[in-house]
Amino acid sequence: MSGDLFGDATPPAPPAAPACPSCAQWEQDRTSGAYAVGCADCKARGIARSPAAWRAVKGITDVDVRASIVDSFGEDNYREGRRLVWTWINKLKGKGA
Numbered sequence: 001m002s003g004d005l006f007g008d009a010t011p012p013a014p015p016a017a018p019a020c021p022s023c024a025q026w027e028q029d030r031t032s033g034a035y036a037v038g039c040a041d042c043k044a045r046g047i048a049r050s051p052a053a054w055r056a057v058k059g060i061t062d063v064d065v066r067a068s069i070v071d072s073f074g075e076d077n078y079r080e081g082r083r084l085v086w087t088w089i090n091k092l093k094g095k096g097a
């Protein structure tokens with residue numbers, strides 16, 4: 001199909017952190033407990049709110065939060081998961097929100 005400009009085009013990759021309804025809901029209501037399956041920000045927010053993250057923030061241990069991140073994001077995506085979780089920890093503390 002020559003002349004069809006879009007015949008072989010692949011759609012652009014979605015943004016790394018697409019806004020999802022649950023994240024949007026959280027922006028409106030910081031006590032929202034809504035989490036969307038498959039949303040990296042929702043997963044990171046869930047971990048950031050967990051006792052494991054609290055223990056890491058307090059310098060008690062980061063073993064639990066690391067395990068949570070690996071569970072949710074996978075070993076291969078640990079660095080990205082950790083970055084997101086710490087972004088959310090700071091957001092939840094009221095910094096950078």
Ligand SMILES: [Zn+2]
Pocket residue numbers: 019020021022023024035036039040041042
């Ligand atoms: Zn989300």
